[in-house]
Amino acid sequence: MIRDLTDSEARAALPLKWGAVPEGTIPAWVAEMDFAPAPAITAALTAAVGRGMLGYSAFPGTAQPADLDAAFRGFAERHWGWDVAPDSSTPVGDVVAGLRLALDELCPPGPVVVPLPCYPPFRDVVALAGREAAYVEHDPDLDHDDPDAGALDLAAVERHLEAGARTVLLCHPHNPLGRVARRAELEALRDLVAAHGARVLVDEVHAPLVLPGQDRFVPYLSVDPGAVLVTSASKTFGTPGLHAAQVVLTDPEETARLRAVPIAANHGHSGLGMVAGAAAWRDSDLWLHALRSRLRVNAEDLRDLVAQHLPKARLRPLEATYLAWLDLRAYGVADPAGAALEHGVRLAPGHDYHPGLDGHARLNIATSEKRLVQIVERLAAALT
Ligand SMILES: Cc1ncc(COP(=O)(O)O)c(C=O)c1O
DSSP states (O other), rough: OBBBBBEEEEEEHHHHHHHHHHHHOOOOSOOOOOOOOOOOHHHHHHHHHTTTSSSOOTTTOOOSOEEEEEEHHHHHHHHHHOOOOOOOHHHHHHHHHHHHHHHHTTTSSSSSEEEESSSTTTHHHHTTTTTOEEEEETTTOOOTTOOOTOOOOHHHHHHHHHHTTEEEEEEESTTTOOOOOHHHHHHHHHHHHHTTEEEEEEEOOOGGGOTTTSSSOOOHHHTTTTEEEEOOHHHHHHGGGOOOOEEEOOHHHHHHHHTSGGGGGSSBBBHHHHHHHHHHHHHHHHHHHHHHHHHHHHHOOOOOOHHHHOOTTTEEOOOBEEEEEOOOOTTTTSSSSHHHHHEEEOOOEEHSTHHHHHHEEEOOOOOOHHHHHHHHHHHHHHHO
């Protein structure tokens, strides 16, 4: 059910991922998958284009041709047993735009706690919103085989809250660590934030990508109804170019306030993106099931390949996402992604995710088995 794209198909389909590398270099950097899209999404988009649905999307809160809100509620109920109230989603252009809108409109003034490493636009969006970032660093020396190691350092979060931070920007599941926070961790964060009159802004774009074998994903908003959720089907279903994400709030009055912001503050959501998002949330469970199984196989292949070719590398078992965070410090190369590029593979540099932390890189495993082998072999050639 998951069809690998050939190199020429991938080059045509993914202009950023494949267009940013010369012929012969394998791109394993940005979070896009080298797989054909889910059939239900292609069919829904083809039908919508056939109807000429190329105009502006309707105002947030009014009836949309694609009911993203209902489709997401169905998905949350089926996959996470989470009962989301009707009409709690507000469409936004993409996840990063949703985070920006939430910082501007919904989060209390004050510095924003940002755990490191982080998806690089987290740092940018906090700066663009005119907020100070208060960083909490993940310890790279934690035991990689201990599933409980790698939880957010709540003592460090508390120090920032005591110093005046009022928002915690959470990535759940975590990119690039690939870890899924446990319920007890989420509850502890909720209690800490409540005690300081602060708020969690949570990005759950990788939530459907919790891999088989893990405990069920716990949506943060189901634990802390006072939080702000931003999510999208875009990472899981490979539709980020269509621009549709959602801000989900539990308070209808706050939702109404968010929907009333000037168009200039929230304008990027596309009708076709919502069509794709609704088809993803509502009609693509079987494809998603196959995708997760495939990614589990790729994650296991990566472990074996790394053990064989890069025995000094450290890598956590991947719990979620198709993005593996490699600790390559033992090879003594500050920027492994830079070295890999000279050997024909583009990884995402660790410095982009955690400035100042040498010897790390993020590797995108959502590709063919053959490419995955070549990626690791080329990385090994670059480092050894
Ligand atoms: C944690 C996280 N948030 C947001 C995004 C981007 O989402 P969007 O393209 O909808 O802004 C990504 C992309 O990789 C991501 O990893």
